[in-house]
Amino acid sequence: MTSSSAPVRQASVRAHNLALVLQTVANSADPISRASVAAATGLTRATVSALVDDLIAGSLLIEVDPAPRNGAGRPAAGLRTAAIGxxxxxxxxxxxxxxxxxxxxxxxxxxxxxxxxxxxxxxxxxxxxxxxxxxxxxxxxxxxxxxxxxxxxxxxxxxxxxxxxxxxxxxxxxxxxxxxxxxxxxxxxxxxxxxxxxxSELGTGGLPPSFVYISGEIGIGAGIVLDGTLFRGVRGWSGEIGHIAIDPDGPACRCGARGCLEQYAGQEAMLRAAGVTTVAELAEADLTRAGRALGTAIATVVNLLDVDTVVLGGIYAPLLPRLRDGIAVEIERRVLTADWSPVTLRAAALGPDAAMRGAxxxxxxxxxxxxxxxxxxx
Amino acid sequence: MTSSSAPVRQASVRAHNLALVLQTVANSADPISRASVAAATGLTRATVSALVDDLIAGSLLIEVDPAPRNGAGRPAAGLRTAAIGxxxxxxxxxxxxxxxxxxxxxxxxxxxxxxxxxxxxxxxxxxxxxxxxxxxxxxxxxxxxxxxxxxxxxxxxxxxxxxxxxxxxxxxxxxxxxxxxxxxxxxxxxxxxxxxxxxSELGTGGLPPSFVYISGEIGIGAGIVLDGTLFRGVRGWSGEIGHIAIDPDGPACRCGARGCLEQYAGQEAMLRAAGVTTVAELAEADLTRAGRALGTAIATVVNLLDVDTVVLGGIYAPLLPRLRDGIAVEIERRVLTADWSPVTLRAAALGPDAAMRGAxxxxxxxxxxxxxxxxxxx
DNA sequence: CTCAAATAATTCAACCAATAAACAAATCCG
DNA sequence: CGGATTTGTTTATTGGTTGAATTATTTGAG
CATH class of the missing domain: 3.30.420.40 (ATPase, nucleotide binding domain)
Known part of the structure; x- marks a missing residue:
């Protein structure tokens, strides 16, 4: 029930180890030798050679010129993922x-x-x-x-x-x-x-394997990454953070409830409340209010999922410097474990192309x- | 990075298939034959026989008398998990x-x-x-x-x-x-x-592979089960639902924040607010108020994780009939997808022994x- | 009562993939 | 130039699954 319910045959072993070798090469910044792949994966050099042969034949990997050598020994042939394929x-x-x-x-x-x-x-x-x-x-x-x-x-x-x-x-x-x-x-x-x-943000590197990405647009959505894998939920609609209740008696939301996060930190709600037309015109007070609401929601997410990193994207990415204090106040107050393990807030590294590149x-x-x-x- | 980073050798294949066979037997209500295990798992009968031999030798499985037969053919030897071992x-x-x-x-x-x-x-x-x-x-x-x-x-x-x-x-x-x-x-x-x-609740059967268990005691905690596996979070303290913010200006909580769920639906808070000493004395109005707070928190969890089943344990289990309406109101209002896919609320099947039995x-x-x-x- | 059909389980040769160890290749360094 | 060193390949071995044939045990038809 817990572990996967499919039998494992020899072909599965090969499939798994092919992926292991390919990913080891893909995750390496520089071209990497077969011997280094073997050392990194725990497979033998012979096995890695055989697997690499298959991957090169299928144009998933290519051999490149030997990297500049350091010590003695036969120079290694470098491996990289193929740019044609x-x-x-x-x-x-x-x-x-x-x-x-x-x-x-x-x-x-x-x-x-x-x-x-x-x-x-x-x-x-x-x-x-x-x-x-x-x-x-x-x-x-x-x-x-x-x-x-x-x-x-x-x-x-x-x-x-x-x-x-x-x-x-x-x-x-x-x-x-x-x-x-x-x-x-x-x-x-x-x-x-x-x-x-x-x-997409996960792919840029530099992020831990578990984090939550919050995208602020007209609506507010979240992508939950746990252990390097996107968590989609039972039916596929996890991460609907925009309708977390911030104040049960707050302003009415188009979803029918009251006091949803979107009514405090959504793009349209922020502009309407401040009486301006672009986010650039928002005043500090407006952003503090939105930041506190966002911080309250983030605190809830962190208390529930125990992630230590939150990435802010969409309109929040450029606004993060001005939102940060408001968010931090609520995280400090509401995250139960904030004393021992701080929550890291980051602006998204990729701009508006993030979703398309993620696809x-x-x-x-x-x-x-x-x-x-x-x-x-x- | 995504897939597991360990190499697979033949021994891992055997280990995996041993687990597969053992779990197939363990999950079967009645004694099950080797042939049925083979059919259920996709392994061959020969392989299953070999694996079962090992499991019997290690006293993880035992052979029991043939189950009552229906058609023609050699009767099957039944397999069950061993009660000594x-x-x-x-x-x-x-x-x-x-x-x-x-x-x-x-x-x-x-x-x-x-x-x-x-x-x-x-x-x-x-x-x-x-x-x-x-x-x-x-x-x-x-x-x-x-x-x-x-x-x-x-x-x-x-x-x-x-x-x-x-x-x-x-x-x-x-x-x-x-x-x-x-x-x-x-x-x-x-x-x-x-x-x-x-x-422990998962083990009783009858629950979907993903659900959230909420335990009401003096504090309120949640156990998050995703795909049949306990989700512990990065550092091990996921599920701290008791300090989800219900009302940012609500009563002060011992955690230092205001308006935490625990202040509305925690055992002590409920008794104090109602001025009584046992949960049995709580009036409908008290339970409705607690139920609405609980429902708001549950709505947040469901919006975030997209689980469709919530199990209520601890003091909530016996109180569920009286809490249900209050909870349902908020779920109906706040769960974005409540229209298409209802959230199932259940009382925990196991009583106070649940945690110990789960251990x-x-x-x-x-x-x-x-x-x-x-x-x-x- | 006997024999064919059916189902269960085991045996055995073949195959596949990883391993270990030996070997060949290519470089550095004294 | 020759030993040291590291890379990559070759070869025999091992472990594990598979598939086909075989044995075992029952039902049911004639």
Whole structure:
């Protein structure tokens, strides 16, 4: 019941160790030798050699010139993830733009297409058709580079069920939308933008394996990463932090309840309360109030999940210096364990592209997690 | 980085499949044949036979008389988990009692020892010495039955760090307590009582693989079970639901903040507010108020984690019929997805023994999860 | 009563993947 | 130039699953 319920055969062993070797190479900043991979993984050099042969044959790895040597001994052949081979297509539909990007196995963004324009007046069929055109353009660009798309992922600002149906995307006005076949049979997974942005931040490195990413836009969403894996919840809609109750008698929220976080720290609510039109005009007092509400919500999340790092994205990233004090006050007061282990607040490293890059990254990650499946396809 | 970073060798394959077979037998209500295990797991009958031989030799499984047959063919030999073999020792220290129980591989509670008495005046050294005596009595009883303790686990009402140190147990007045060697070298793990009670409820069956268990005592704690596994958090103190903010301007809490859940739905706070001395005397209005606070907190948890089942234990279990309406009102209002997927509220199936049984169960589960380690010990 | 069909469990050769140890290759350094 | 050193490959061995054949034990039909 607890452990996975699938039998393990020899093929699974190979699949697992292929992934292990590939990821070891992918996570290494510099080209790495077979011997170093063996030392890092605990496998023998012979086994690593055999696995690397397969990975090179499947164009997941390439051999590069020997790195500059330090001591004696035969110089090592360097290994790197291949820049030609599988690639991930990241897609995004948001309130005021449509975008696509192609990321290769090295993590490099090879192509980036953005089509600005308010998506709200567009009906879902037309929007999906336009997205499909954009996706095909991106694929053509990728193929011209010698890349093969391993899959695609789409980021949307809304609740996505486990089966990929967009249950509701309030700011797009969408409800129960099924994303069809965008790319002639290439599988497209759909996910919440905050979830994918969180994955994207994880991929930048420098973050612990467990953290919460909070994205402030019109709505407020959170992506929860536990042990390096996105936590989606039972049905796929975890992280709905925007409707945490801050004050049971607070202002009415469009969700029907009162005093939700969104009414204190959501973009529209902040601007309305301050009587201004851009976030740049917000005064310190406004930001302190929003920060305290945000801090209260963060304290709740930390008390519940025991994460020690919170990454703030969306409009919160540039505002963090001015929000920080308000947030810190409530964390200090309300996080039970704040005395022993402080909570680290960080601004997101990636800008508005985070969700789209996270989507592409999710595809790449799937290849890194199961290279055997990719090899079997070639 | 995402997938586990350990190499897989053939021995790991065997270890995994041993666990798979053992768990398949353990999860089956009736004795089950080797052929059925093969069908259920996807392994071949030959492999299952070989694995079962090892498990029987290590007294983890026994063969029982053939089950009553239905059709033609050679009758199957039934397999069950052995009632003599490894056993788990569950221990608990709480405000007004000390307890131990012995659970065998079948899940049966073989012995149960409870020593009532207020533990608070007792200093930690004396308390741990008394606990050690109790543990040895339980071990002697187990050994007289032909059982061998595979380990022990201790449930405490407080924050337990990942290394097993009890950081703080407010109601015991403990701080930074290290549980030493209670049983001559037998490893003793320490965990929060709500965490272990949650595991215990999971073991009763009938619950989905992801749920949250909320234990109401003087404090309020939660055990978070995701995908059949206890979620402990980065440092081990997840689930501190008692200090979720209900009202930022509410009554002061002993934690230093204001308006914590504990001040609305904690046992002491409820009694104080109602001016009574037992929970039985609480009036409907008192319970409605507590229920609404609890419902607000539950809504937050559900919005964040997307679990669809909440189990209420401790004092909440018997009070649930009278709390339910208050809770449901807030869930209905505040859980974003309440329309599509209702939240199920349940009273805990196990009474005050839940934590102790969960502790013993955790030991048993460790054997079920890695029988190879147990076999290597014999 | 006997024999075919059916189901359970075991035996055995084949296969696959990792390992260990020996070996070949390529460099550094004295 | 030759020993030391490190990398990478080769080869025999080991451990574990598989699949097919075999044995075991029952039901049910003739």
């Amino acid at each position: 599988p690639a991930g297509l990241g897609l995004e539909i948001n309130v005021d733009y449509r975008a696509a990007c192609v990321v290769d196995l090295t993590g490099a963004v090879r192509h980036r297409l953005v089509e600005p324009g308010d998506q709200r007046p567009v009906d879902t069929v037309a929007a999906l058709a336009a997205l499909a055109r954009l996706a095909r353009r991106a694929r053509d660009l990728a193929e011209a580079d010698g890349l093969t798309l391993a899959g695609a992922a789409l980021a949307v600002p809304g609740l996505v069920a486990a089966d990929g149906v967009i249950r509701v995307a309030p700011n797009l006005g969408w409800q129960d939308v099924t994303v069809g076949d965008l790319l002639d049979g290439l599988p497209v997974t759909v996910d919440n933008e905050a979830n994918l942005a969180a994955l 592409a990254g999710a595809v790449i990650r799937a290849v890194l997690d199961d290279p055997a499946a990719w090899l079997a396809r070639s | 490894p056993a788990g020792l569950g221990l608990e220290i709480n405000v007004d009692y000390r307890a131990a129980c012995v659970v065998d591989l079948t899940g049966a509670v073989r012995h149960r020892l409870v020593e009532p008495g207020d533990q608070r005046p007792v200093d930690t050294v004396a308390a741990l010495a008394a606990l050690a005596r109790l543990a040895r009595r339980a071990r002697d009883l187990a050994e007289a039955d032909g059982l061998t303790l595979a380990g022990a686990a201790l449930a405490v009402p407080g924050l337990v760090a990942a290394d097993g140190v009890i950081r703080v147990a407010p109601n015991l007045g403990w701080q930074d307590v290290t549980v030493g060697d209670l049983l001559d070298g037998l490893p003793v793990t320490v965990d929060n009582e709500a965490n272990l009670a949650a595991l 013993a169960g955790a030991v048993i589960r460790a054997v079920l999860d890695d029988p190879a380690a147990w076999l290597a010990r014999s």
